[in-house]
Amino acid sequence: MNRRTILGTVAALTLATGLAGTALAQDTLKIGAVGPKTGPLAGGAEVSFWPNVQLWAHDVNAAGGIDVGGTKYMVEIIEYDDQTNPGETIKAVQRLATQDKADFVLAPYSTGLNIASAPIFQRYGYPMITHTAISDQIEDLSNKFPNMYFLLGGATGLAGGVVEVLSDMREAGEIGSTVAMVNVADAFGIELAEAARPRMAEAGFEIVYDNSYPLGTQDLSPVIKGAKAAEPDAFVAFSYPPDTFGLTEQAKIAGLAPKAFYTAVATAFPAYAGRFGAAAEGILGAGGIHADGDAFKEYAARHMEVTGQAPDFWASAPTYASFQILQMAIEGAGTTDREKVAEYIAANSFDTIIGPIDWDENNANAKYWTVGQWQGGVFKGVASTGRDGAVAAMPKTGWE
Known part of the structure; x- marks a missing residue:
């Protein structure tokens, strides 16, 4: 200490x-x-x-x-x-x-x-x-x-934002209904995954791969290989910073490239776009901001x-x-x-x-960003529970 x-x-x-x-x-x-x-x-x-x-x-x-x-x-x-x-x-x-x-x-x-x-x-x-x-x-x-x-x-709000964005993309004909979902096995990842499962089912999505991994896992290639083998229309990872970078890197290597690719904490970091460059374009992640x-x-x-x-x-x-x-x-x-x-x-x-x-009866802020996306080199908010400034999500077009 x-x-x-x-x-x-x-x-x-x-x-x-x-x-x-x-x-x-x-x-x-x-x-x-x-x-x-x-x-x-x-x-x-x-x-x-x-x-x-x-x-x-x-x-x-x-x-x-x-x-x-x-x-x-x-x-x-x-x-x-x-x-x-x-x-x-x-x-x-x-x-x-x-x-x-x-x-x-x-x-x-x-x-x-x-x-x-x-x-x-x-x-x-x-x-x-x-x-x-x-x-x-x-x-x-x-x-x-x-x-x-x-x-x-x-967790419900963030998970609900992910389902909302995926649903809009499916309605636009950009993705199908199968999802590979993984999570870091700590309080954050466990709660998000538990909140997401029933909401995805209610929205008509099928989770074809569902896996967790310990906090601090160094080798995430088995996770990505399992997800790729399931041939999902969307990939969702409720991840923390080290694994957000690791999962993205492994997805590039393995060629896991669905049109909806989501990783959680650290997707919004400038270093994420710095590391992946043009390949970050179209990647979805937790949170967002009225960047403009x-x-x-x-x-x-x-x-x-x-x-x-x-x-x-x-x-x-x-x-x-x-x-x-x-x-x-x-x-x-x-x-x-x-x-x-x-x-x-x-x-x-x-x-x-x-x-x-403003606080609700549980001392919670009711209006917050849930999903963002890298668009034009900026991570912009695409879904929220009431914040202004959201832009429309777009499909990812590979790792080029």
């Missing part, structure tokens, strides 16, 4: 120019950030989570801090690597609460790590605005942990300027939005009292870079 403390941008600048006394005299809020820097999910966190922690701290401090009842507080980020290990996530949050005395802790990365650490967030009263958790357990989780909020949606909207374009430009890398086209913006919500709730409540901040989150809507966020 490695600890790193990041002083805010303004403090760093004043230190560099010899004006440290002014910055250090300001009040400071300690903000904990826990996520993978090592382990199977490190690659995803290094795209969607950690750069947005850096960007948010920069933006807050460059603007003079968080206004709490008329007093401006700079933010100091205390980072821990949880090694993609739920036990380490729990230990890190507990350490932040008891040793580092963090005022607030940002929700961690991934479905499994959020669910595992929810009890410890609740124990210490930290509002937990999840940005990368997808689950159909939202009602149960919100009842157990009232301080837990959900931005990215549920001014709000995302402005955010993406600032993300590149501050962090030196582009955001992804799905979870990056909701991650930043979750931090915006925390800041607006602290300022709106006019206090750093965690209970009052949590109450403010539950009772209000928030205008964020992904648009307005």
Whole structure:
């Protein structure tokens, strides 16, 4: 469990120019950030989570801090690597609460790590605005942990978006009704696959290949060979970043090229298009964004300027939005009292870079992107549960 403390941008600048006394005299809020820097999910966190922690701290401090009842507080980020290990996530949050005395802790990365650490967030009263958790357990989780909020949606919504897109493509005569479906065997993949099976059956799709593989699997060629042998009209993988890349690579090698090819987390990463080039065109994936909207374009430009890398086209913006919500709730409540901040989150809507966020009775955002597609070098949203800016999906035309 490695600890790193990041002083805010303004403090760093004043230190560099010899004006440290002014910055250090300001009040400071300690903000904990826990996520993978090592382990199977490190690659995803290094795209969607950690750069947005850096960007948010920069933006807050460059603007003079968080206004709490008329007093401006700079933010100091205390980072821990949880090694993609739920036990380490729990230990890190507990350490932040008891040793580092963090005022607030940002929700961690991934479905499994959020669910595992929810009890410890609740124990210490930290509002937990999840940005990368997808689950159909939202009602149960919100009842157990009232301080837990959900931005990215549920498994049923994401799976339903996939079925919706496949149905539209079939109606257009672009694909048939057979599907090969695989999933990573962790909370995310298992829930998505379980949600997808009955919805595909209801829509008249036949799953001709259904397989799972352990998180961290290195050799995915047997999975792809099995899928190809089933000769599906569509391939659907509820995958995490390493396997999203691995499955796509193996599909190219094996010549698995249905006109509907879907992989989940990391399909929206700029590195995905960077690796596969023109072959990424037409590939479907989890999430999406209103890529042509001014709000995302402005955010993406600032993300590149501050962090030196582009955001992804799905979870990056909701991650930043979750931090915006925390800041607006602290300022709106006019206090750093965690209970009052949590109450403010539950009772209000928030205008964020992904648009307005309103909670339903289970502390969940009801409008989110479900499916995106690479079109013209940009991963554009093609299906959602109510967001504006969707474009029509198109069939994939091979791996050329």
